[in-house]
Amino acid sequence: MNLPNDPIMLxxxxxxxxxxxxxxxxxxxxxxxxxxxxxxAKLETVGFVYQPERNQFV
Incomplete structure (x- = not known):
């Protein structure tokens, strides 16, 4: 599976x-x-953190 390389798209x-x-x-x-x-780590480089209570990156 190829994931988007761009962190925002990812x-x-x-x-x-x-x-x-x-x-x-x-x-x-x-x-x-x-x-x-x-x-x-990749998403944290652009400020996104996974929040388990919301089940999403914010």
Missing amino acids: MSYLNTQLRDNYPSLEELCKSMCLDETEIR
Whole structure:
């Protein structure tokens, strides 16, 4: 699976997936074989942090 390289597009894509298909970032990463630490780090470089209570990056 090719994820968007741009952090803003990546955040939008992941939030859509989280909203529509996954109860948590952990489940999304397991299902898509992604490194959760890498995803969090990439999005934190542009100020987005995962909020589990909202199940989205903000």
